[in-house]
Amino acid sequence: MTADVEAAQATPSLEVRGLHKSFGTVEVLKGVDLTVAHREMVFVLGPSGSGKSTMLRCCNRLEEPDSGLILLEGDPVTGKGVNLNAIRQRIGMVFQAFNLYPHLNARKNVTLALRKVRGMSRDEADARAMEALTRVGLADKSENHPSELSGGQQQRVAIARALALEPQVMLFDEPTSALDPELVGDVLAVMREVKAAGMTMLVVSHEMKFAREAADRVIFMDQGRIVEQGPPERIFGAPEHDRTRAFLSRVTGD
Amino acid sequence: MTQWERFLDTFFNAAVLAKYTPAILQGVWVTVWLSVLIVLAGIGLGVALAVIRSFGWRLASFAIVVFADVMRAVPPLVLILIVFFGLPNAGIFLSSFFVLFVVLALVLAAFAEEIVWAGITSVDKGQWEAARSTGLGFGQSLAFVVLPQALRMGIPPLTNRAIAITKMTALGTVIGVPDILNQATTAQSFSGNASPLMLAAVVYVALFLPLVILSRWLENRFAWRKA
Ligand SMILES: Nc1ncnc2c1ncn2[C@@H]1O[C@H](COP(=O)(O)OP(=O)(O)OP(=O)(O)O)[C@@H](O)[C@H]1O
């Protein structure tokens, strides 16, 4: 291993320090610190309104942080003079509501950014899109519009759209919450494959079973703070904080 | 002459029709030409204004809103008369054709701006977020993601409005534009017979009915968003 590669691996993929965010007078994030290592899948749990989505959306500045530092591979995401459009290509995002472009078919949903942001030729972008759609198992749906796809298929196209830009980190905000139960499995299977391929992933989700088996680390957030974090066995098996215990017993129903 | 024969003679006099049909066809040419120019310029300007408004520059947005509201509030005939009879007093002389074109294009632009703007604001915020999250800039997100959806939603109302405005080319008659109605009323006063007006009505139906049917078709075709 060369010194460069070692240095790169010593730098976390994503680093969040002292993140604060208020909406009006309500402080939603009260100082969040978080690092995500390369190839790590970090799960974020927490009650509704605890600030999970806001934290995630600050990472690619869909929400503008009030203060704090965010670094991607050591490069600043926050601060003046950052080329936001350049940095966002390196951070894939998957939304609860899929947010596919309804006027474009699956292939063009994927190629839009490749063409307009990356400046790829049509052929190059199409090839890349087909590759990404194949990965999520939807090569045969490339010419279908979102309205012709099931929720699970739409979410997989959305994942392909993010993957095709070859991001260094992917953010998932409740990717399966809007899906019928029988469609959740397909999306989780794709996420598992993406992780196996070495992607760094920060995931907000209530899929406890999936978290237990796939996550490297679980973070519990409450009221704008990270309350505790650790490997899934420990967080689920022996949570240290009362709030974590209370939350877990509420969602798992024991 | 029976009552019925007199009726036919008044509205469907073959000799009168034969004599004045060429003049009315010339009017058709003027009306069609004007309509095409008005629709292209009006919708083009309306979309441009909606796009400018979406950038959120205060002063520009304010000016656009004032323009759109005023143009939609004042009856087009009033605008036509003001421009045509008012500007010469200020030393500006414009042809009646040009005045009619400018006024109706601006009125259509005002309505088109409102329709497209409503479309832009009704596109889900998640569309912007998805586009921006892939590194598309504001302008690119607008051009490739939001505006196509806004225009699609706007097609039925835009078509309806374009038809309504182009029908108003008949107002050109009062300032002497040689459009269909003007040719017909001239012919009617020369001949003392209403047949040219009937012919004008038939021509209007022939011109606009296909457009009305088209707009109905578009309305069904683009109802997809609600699904
Ligand atoms: N744009 C906004 N304007 C005002 N308040 C907001 C905005 N976005 C979020 N909030 C508020 O911030 C708090 C945290 O919201 P956030 O969406 O981050 O929570 P969450 O943990 O993702 O919850 P959920 O599990 O329900 O998705 C909530 O009280 C919410 O009402």
Ligand SMILES: [Mg+2]
């Ligand atoms: Mg949320």
